[in-house]
Amino acid sequence: MELIKFVVNENTKDVRLDVYLSKEMQDKSRAYIQNLIEEGKVTVNSSVKKSNYKLKISDKIQIIVPEPAVLNIKPENIPLDILYEDKDVIVINKPQGMVVHPASGVYEGTLVNALLYHCKDLSGINGIARPGIVHRIDKDTSGVLVVAKNDFAHNHLALQFKEHSINRIYIALAEGVLKQEEGTIDAPLDRHPVDRIKIAVVKDGRRAVTHYRVLERYKSNTLVECKLETGRTHQIRVHMSHINHPLVGDPVYGYKKQRFKLEGQMLHAKLLGFIHPTTKEYMHFEASRPDYFEKILNILQKELL
Known part of the structure; x- marks a missing residue:
């Protein structure tokens, strides 16, 4: 377990709690931080707050970061509908019913299990449970999804998602x-x-x-x-x-x-378009409507x- 503390200054007053922590803890995703807040592992002046709490000057924030769970995500020989692949990215047409990454007791049959079997390398930014996963679509939503095969590609794509420039x-x-x-x-x-x-x-x-x-x-x-x-x-x-x-x-x-x-x-x-991390060219991929x-x-x- 790790204990992290922050004190809010003039420049960060009125900022949402989850937004502030996302900037201060750049190695953690915003979703991860929001989960910590919901689980009561984040306090402001010793009180549990919601993600949308607006910070005030001199607020004292304390975060309890739990030890990462030890997961054994096994590669599985699950067929993938690959629309495109190179050394930086792989673009998948995900079928309805497939979970994107292991979570909440689902550790088999996910897209990540299939990717680990297919790819030698995936970005490690999102940890062992979500290697290469830059964005998600719901289990019962089908269609196009891009996965990063290295950290450089992951950061480049993540910035495009953050700036809402992805098509x-x-x-x-x-x-x-x-x-x-x-x-x-x-x-x-x-x-x-x-x-x-x-x-x-x-x-x-x-x-x-x-x-x-x-x-x-x-x-x-x-x-x-x-x-x-x-x-x-x-x-x-x-x-x-x-x-x-x-x-x-x-x-x-x-x-x-x-x-x-x-x-x-x-x-x-149906369609996903982005600037390629290495070539800097715009690429888009389409998946026809499934059966x-x-x-x-x-x-x-x-x-x-």
Whole structure:
């Protein structure tokens, strides 16, 4: 166990607690720091605060950093749909149902297990449980994901994600019929104040912006293309639910009664574009809609408006 202390000065007053710690503890991810805060391992003036607590001058912060858990992540010969690979990056079309990295008792069958078998080297910035993982998509979301094969590539890609310069386009099937051809959902997100498993639109949450465009309208559903300006956890799922058009099949934010028997939300990461860490050239990769998506759309074709 490690004990870390900070005292807030004039230059950092009014900054969110998690933002401040992310800058001071650059070897730790913001998600890791937020987990420490939620677990009560961070105190301000001896009191537990939330991630969005605004710091004041002379606030005394104390962080208890637990010893890292000893994990034995085994390489597994799991087939990968590789869209592109070189010495710096590997771009994967992740199938629905695959967890990106080991966590919460899931230590086998993840994308990381498959990557460890396929790749000799992966970046080590995110530790042994998440080697190479720069960003994630949900277990039941399919589509394009980039993985870093060295620390240089990881830092370069992570900066692009931080600056929101990554081009990320998703295809989603929403409940109900959207009236507007296109629109923007600008609503801040954070942990749900009561149900901590969920993400919710929260007044003092992190800025989150989703741009959407209607592709097809059906009798009771709408096929939309969503472009992320920011990339928050569950962003599209929560934003679409926020405007009363949750995603079909979403077990957390969707309708309790579902028309189709699905494994999860109808959400597919169609396109991912970024500047290559070494060549500095813009590259983008696309993954066509998977079978589970096409099956439902074929049924809905009879209900086109």
